[in-house]
Every structure is written in C-alpha cells, then in structure tokens.
Amino acid sequence: MTEVDVAIIGAGAAGLAAASALSASPLSAVVLEAQDRIGGRAHTVALAGLPLDLGCEWLHSADHNPLVAAIAARGLTIDKTPPPWANPEATANFSAAERQAYGKAFAAFDERIEAAAGDATDRPASDLLEAGNRWNPLLNAFSAYYNGAEFDQVSVQDYAAYDDSGVNWRIAEGYGTAIAGLAPSGVRIVPGCPVSLLRHDGPRLRLETPRGVVQARAAVVCVSTAVLAAGGLRILPELPAKLAAAEGLPLGLADKVFLRLDEPEAFPVEAMVYGASDRTATGSYHLRPLGRPIIEAFFGGTHARALETDGPDAAAAFAIEELVGVYGSGLRGRVSVLARTAWASDPWARGSYSHALPGRAGERAVLAAAVDGRLFFAGEACSPNAFSTAHGAWETGERAAREVLAALL
Ligand SMILES: Cc1cc2nc3c(=O)[nH]c(=O)nc-3n(C[C@H](O)[C@H](O)[C@H](O)COP(=O)(O)OP(=O)(O)OC[C@H]3O[C@@H](n4cnc5c(N)ncnc54)[C@H](O)[C@@H]3O)c2cc1C
Numbered sequence: 001m002t003e004v005d006v007a008i009i010g011a012g013a014a015g016l017a018a019a020s021a022l023s024a025s026p027l028s029a030v031v032l033e034a035q036d037r038i039g040g041r042a043h044t045v046a047l048a049g050l051p052l053d054l055g056c057e058w059l060h061s062a063d064h065n066p067l068v069a070a071i072a073a074r075g076l077t078i079d080k081t082p083p084p085w086a087n088p089e090a091t092a093n094f095s096a097a098e099r100q101a102y103g104k105a106f107a108a109f110d111e112r113i114e115a116a117a118g119d120a121t122d123r124p125a126s127d128l129l130e131a132g133n134r135w136n137p138l139l140n141a142f143s144a145y146y147n148g149a150e151f152d153q154v155s156v157q158d159y160a161a162y163d164d165s166g167v168n169w170r171i172a173e174g175y176g177t178a179i180a181g182l183a184p185s186g187v188r189i190v191p192g193c194p195v196s197l198l199r200h201d202g203p204r205l206r207l208e209t210p211r212g213v214v215q216a217r218a219a220v221v222c223v224s225t226a227v228l229a230a231g232g233l234r235i236l237p238e239l240p241a242k243l244a245a246a247e248g249l250p251l252g253l254a255d256k257v258f259l260r261l262d263e264p265e266a267f268p269v270e271a272m273v274y275g276a277s278d279r280t281a282t283g284s285y286h287l288r289p290l291g292r293p294i295i296e297a298f299f300g301g302t303h304a305r306a307l308e309t310d311g312p313d314a315a316a317a318f319a320i321e322e323l324v325g326v327y328g329s330g331l332r333g334r335v336s337v338l339a340r341t342a343w344a345s346d347p348w349a350r351g352s353y354s355h356a357l358p359g360r361a362g363e364r365a366v367l368a369a370a371v372d373g374r375l376f377f378a379g380e381a382c383s384p385n386a387f388s389t390a391h392g393a394w395e396t397g398e399r400a401a402r403e404v405l406a407a408l409l
Pocket residue numbers: 009010011012013014015032033034035038039040041042054055056057058059060193194195196222223224227232233254255256341343348349351352353378379380381387388389390391393
C-alpha cells in the first residue's frame with residue numbers, strides 16, 4: 001500500500017506534463033504506467049540506425065506549440081523542413097492540373113465546413129462533400145489520415161474547432177524521444193503498473209494495480225478515450241457522463257509502415273505520392289523524410305482497420321503493391337520492411353487519435369471536467385482545439401495539474 005497526494009494514471013504526454021507541473025509543488029505524486037516504457041502514443045524506436053516515430057512525429061502548429069522551446073532546450077534538433085503535404089509540387093504522381101483541381105476541391109470543402117460550423121445543429125462532415133465530385137474519395141482518404149476516420153464519422157463543429165497554424169516541424173531524434181526526455185526527475189514513474197480499478201467512494205481514492213494498492217487524495221486520469229470506453233481502467237462508482245463522452249470521442253486509426261530503400265538516390269527527398277487518387281482505401285507515402293533512405297507509408301480509417309485485421313504483413317504488402325503501381329515492379333526488390341504499427345491492437349491505446357462523432361463535439365468539455373474536486377482528466381481528447389496532438393495532450397496535463405494544486409493546496 002502506497003499513500004500519495006496525487007496519483008497520475010498513464011505516462012503519455014498528458015501524464016508526463018501533469019507530473020512535470022506537480023514536481024515543483026509540495027505535493028507528493030506518482031505516475032502509474034501500464035507499459036514497460038513511457039510516452040504512450042509518442043514512441044520512437046531506433047532501427048537500422050534511424051529514429052523512427054511509430055506515433056506522433058510532427059510538431060503541429062509549431063509556431064505556437066509549447067513543446068518546441070522545451071524540446072530545443074534539452075538539446076534536441078528541431079527540423080523546420082516543411083511537410084510534403086504543404087507543398088502541392090511535392091505530390092510526385094499528380095499532374096499539375098490534378099494538383100490544382102484537388103486543391104480547389106479541398107479549399108471549397110473547407111469553406112463549406114467553416115460556414116456550417118456556426119450552425120445550431122452539428123452534422124457529419126461528409127454532408128458537405130459535393131455530390132459526385134471526382135475528388136471525394138481522396139478527400140475521404142485525407143480524413144482517414146487526419147481524423148483517423150472518414151468524414152461520415154466526423155463532427156463538423158469538432159473538425160472546425162481544431163486550431164492548426166499550418167506550421168509543422170519535426171525533431172530529428174524523434175518526437176517520442178523528446179516526450180520521454182521531458183519526464184521530470186522529481187516524480188516517481190512506475191512502469192509495468194496498469195491501474196485496473198479506481199474507486200472514489202471512500203475518504204481516499206483507491207487505485208488497484210497488480211503491484212498493490214495506491215491511496216491518493218487526487219488522481220489525474222490520462223488514459224485514452226478508447227481505453228476508458230473499453231473498461232481498460234474501471235472507475236467506481238461509475239461516471240456515466242464520462243463513459244458517454246469517451247464513446248462520443250472514439251480514437252480513429254492511423255498506422256504507419258516504414259520501408260527501407262536500397263537505392264535511395266533514385267527517389268526524391270521529402271516528396272509524397274498517393275497510391276491512387278480515385279479511392280479512399282489508399283496509402284499516402286512520404287518519400288525520404290529528412291533525406292533518410294526510407295519511405296514512410298501512412299494508412300487511416302476503415303482501410304487501416306482492415307489492414308490490421310488482415311494480419312501483421314498486410315499493410316506492408318499493400319504499400320509495396322501501391323508503390324509498384326507508381327514506380328514499376330523493379331521497386332519490389334529494392335525495399336525491405338523496417339517497421340509497421342498496429343495502434344488499434346495496442347491494448348493501452350486502442351487507436352491513434354480522437355475525433356468527435358457527429359453531434360458530440362461538446363463531449364470534449366464533459367470529458368475534461370473535474371469530479372468532486374479530486375478526479376481530474378487529461379489527455380489529447382480533453383483539448384478543446386489541439387485534440388489529437390501531443391502538444392494538445394501536454395497542455396491538458398498542465399491544466400489538470402493547475403486544477404489539482406488549486407484543489408489540494
Ligand atoms: C500513428 C500516429 C501518428 C500521430 N501523429 C502525430 C503527429 O504527427 N503530431 C502530433 O502532435 N500527434 C500525433 N499523434 C497523436 C499523439 O501521439 C497523441 O495525441 C498523444 O501522444 C496522446 O497523448 P496522451 O497522453 O493523451 O495519451 P497516450 O499517449 O495514449 O498516453 C496514455 C498512457 O496511459 C497508459 N495507460 C493506458 N491505460 C492504463 C491503465 N489502465 N493504467 C496505467 N496506464 C495506462 C498508456 O500505456 C499510455 O502510456 C499521432 C498518433 C499516432 C498513433
């Protein structure tokens with residue numbers, strides 16, 4: 001039995017931010033993490049001498065992203081090369097006319113979203129696709145990458161609330177490395193310690209773990225909405241509003257495959273290709289990110305789920321087939337699979353990032369609200385306008401820590 005002032009559940013970006021903000025306070029805190037590593041959906045692995053980000057990779061809204069300065073201060077390298085998706089010229093397998101037509105369809109859709117976001121009634125973003133438009137399948141593929149779900153699953157009001165400055169940077173050593181490096185030294189982090197049950201009906205909160213019981217005055221819950229909704233952390237007495245909010249903010253799915261190139265110089269640096277422009281079940285392929293000898297394939301939504309279901313080799317096989325369609329069969333012998341993700345199958349994430357279902361945009365505030373001045377909630381899905389990002393998760397952890405300090409001190 002351990003007694004602390006504050007128990008933080010989950011050592012992802014939100015949990016580490018909460019721990020960091022509490023480390024300077026007189027309160028005792030502990031972070032309980034289910035996995036044997038920290039970072040959660042921020043996870044860099046080193047393969048073939050390359051730091052590969054299996055989860056978050058881009059410092060979105062980098063010009064006002066609070067993590068940029070903190071990461072740079074720790075001596076990591078902020079790379080400001082713009083992403084290929086920001087540069088239409090970088091889409092190697094589109095003609096100039098196609099790029100222009102897609103750009104026009106995208107801008108018109110965005111304008112309709114902005115206009116509809118102020119309506120009293122929320123609706124699915126797919127309502128605003130122009131019937132019969134030739135670019136609808138690719139717009140839906142974009143939604144699958146960006147939201148982790150096609151537009152029929154996405155609330156117009158929530159989609160419009162996302163704040164994106166359009167400035168995107170990377171960290172050469174990896175975003176996962178950077179987030180793990182922000183863990184405070186003054187707070188104990190216990191890996192391999194899943195919390196199965198959080199009871200809040202006694203004078204002290206009671207957290208059950210395989211390594212014993214932790215009693216606390218307050219808890220900061222930082223697990224994903226999908227973990228909450230699936231009962232990966234049970235809270236008793238139940239909090240029906242929180243469960244409903246978690247269900248209204250499901251995690252979409254985005255998965256990656258990293259392919260190593262034997263003759264990288266044959267491919268342009270920082271370019272991208274789509275497998276196809278006339279279907280939604282297609283990958284987007286980032287060629288030679290940061291000049292490295294790799295292609296990073298990205299899949300989203302229904303297609304990513306189907307590939308995960310089809311088994312561990314399915315996504316890589318699909319990526320190679322699509323790239324053969326673009327570069328010819330010679331590519332087959334010049335690539336090898338370095339890594340692939342399966343975020344839906346990860347029991348401690350159960351998906352990639354949250355989106356609000358149509359009509360459920362208000363659930364982010366419900367999820368983020370404190371209960372009884374001692375249960376606090378953080379994580380990317382709690383962010384009002386930086387949800388689905390690592391910096392949004394970080395900000396919610398800091399906000400939860402401020403609430404804890406106000407309640408306990
Ligand atoms: C493929 C992919 C690409 C992405 N790309 C980007 C990007 O480019 N830029 C960006 O900003 N964001 C990106 N994201 C999103 C970003 O990674 C997440 O929004 C962010 O890392 C979430 O942080 P979090 O703290 O809210 O949750 P998590 O990182 O999920 O942290 C929750 C932690 O809780 C732990 N946990 C779960 N259940 C329990 C339990 N019962 N007891 C104890 N611990 C538990 C988990 O193991 C985990 O460590 C991407 C994500 C994915 C998957």
